[in-house]
Amino acid sequence: MTTHRYPRRMEIKRHRLLEAAQEICFHAASMSDIAKKAEVSPPHIYNFYKNKADLxxxxxxxxxxxxxxxxxxxxxxxxxxxxxxxxxxxxxxxxxxxxxxxxxxxxxxxxxxxxxxxxxxxxxxxxxxxxxxxxxxxxxxxxxxxxxxxxxxxxxxxxxxxxxxxxxxxxxxxxxxxxxxxxxxxxxxxxxxxxxxx
CATH class of the missing domain: 1.10.357 (Tetracycline Repressor; domain 2)
Incomplete structure (x- = not known):
């Protein structure tokens, strides 16, 4: 996980990712699906979670x-x-x-x-x-x-x-x-x- 010069923005994105993962069917959803639901670019999700098990x-x-x-x-x-x-x-x-x-x-x-x-x-x-x-x-x-x-x-x-x-x-x-x-x-x-x- 990388550090960021805007920690507040990162925390908001992390919160949105967790919300999205809770809302959609986690097992069937891909990391890309969860990122889209959270309005985070799919590659950016890996700045927060290294894989689906981590999420x-x-x-x-x-x-x-x-x-x-x-x-x-x-x-x-x-x-x-x-x-x-x-x-x-x-x-x-x-x-x-x-x-x-x-x-x-x-x-x-x-x-x-x-x-x-x-x-x-x-x-x-x-x-x-x-x-x-x-x-x-x-x-x-x-x-x-x-x-x-x-x-x-x-x-x-x-x-x-x-x-x-x-x-x-x-x-x-x-x-x-x-x-x-x-x-x-x-x-x-x-x-x-x-x-x-x-």
């Missing part, structure tokens, strides 16, 4: 940082607006499509796969901090992995079948969160079984 890593880092920041705010500040924004971001079909495309790219590129693993570790550490996970509590850790898988699955499903009743979805996710993520989970089965025993 994929930058897109993934940007997307992950957005999710991480929103999630951190919603978890630690307990603001319902942030929680709604976080869920809406997660369920955006274009975000899920990009995530699947980047995962596909990562199966062919070990550096990108390592990048994914690094982000996953950072995300796991955030969850462990928020839910006060004891490093020796294997059950609690596995329940958090299940919750993580649930959210990832919901994101992918939103590609094919958008959720119509988001309020109900949020309510049910709150119950799943209470059961799977808390140190001492609420046992909703007791609520169901109690009336049946009477």
């Amino acid at each position: 994929a890593m930058a897109v993934q880092e940007r997307m992950n940082q957005e999710i991480f920041d929103t999630l951190k705010n919603s978890m630690f500040e307990e603001r319902s607006v942030d929680k709604d924004k976080c869920l809406d971001n997660l369920l955006k079909p274009e975000r899920a499509a990009l995530m699947l495309t980047l995962i596909t790219e990562a199966t062919r590129d070990t550096k990108l796969m390592e990048h994914f693993r690094k982000h996953q570790k950072k995300f796991r550490e955030l969850l462990y901090e928020y839910y006060h996970v004891d490093p020796n509590d294997e059950e609690h850790k596995v329940r958090l992995e299940l919750l993580n898988a649930l959210y990832a699955g919901l994101a992918v499903r939103s590609l094919f079948s958008p959720y119509e009743n988001k309020e109900l979805l949020k309510e049910l996710l709150g119950k799943a969160d209470s059961f799977l993520a808390r140190k001492y989970p609420v046992d909703y089965m007791k609520d169901i079984e109690a009336p049946m025993k009477k």
